[in-house]
Amino acid sequence: MRLGRGKTRPNDRFYSSMNRVAIISMHTSPLAQPGVGDGGGMNVYVRELVSAMAQTGLQCTTYTRAWREGLPEVIDVEPNHKVVHIKAGKFDLSKDELLDVVDEFTQAVARDIELNGGTDVLHANYWLSGLVGHRLKHQLGLPLVNNFPYFGQSQISRWRHRIGGA
Secondary structure (H helix, E strand, O other): OEEOOOEEOOOHHHHHOOOEEEEEOOOOOOOOOOOOOOOOHHHHHHHHHHHHHHHOOOEEEEEEEOOOOOOOOEEEEEOOEEEEEEOOOOOOOOHHHHHHHHHHHHHHHHHHHHHOOOOOEEEEEHHHHHHHHHHHHHHHOOOEEEEOOOOOHHHHHHHHOOOOOO
């Protein structure tokens, strides 16, 4: 693989063996309709990001929390991309209640990854999914990429007391 301007990675063999990506998007589904419920820019961002990765040939599995009754457990979105709905907590949790089901969600994702032959790398989107990803990284011994498309002061203040920070 090449990186910009013809540069190659230091260990191309290592990177070329990373074909399976587990995307953690606990709080927003890439399948949610924008403008409906909590569907907005973040789920569109996740959907487009994963679609672009899948189009390169990476095998992508997005793990998201089931937000309503009747969702199929697995949905094939496009070639190389499937979404797995994880049942964690009641369906109608508020954003403030999601932290309470992080452990349940994490363990269900770990079981699915192990039952389906593993993954090569974890990719978490936003801080809540990053918390899940960090736990999975240590539990499964996997590399983790975590991005924060937006992390404003209001989120820091809102959640500081919940995660034990100062």
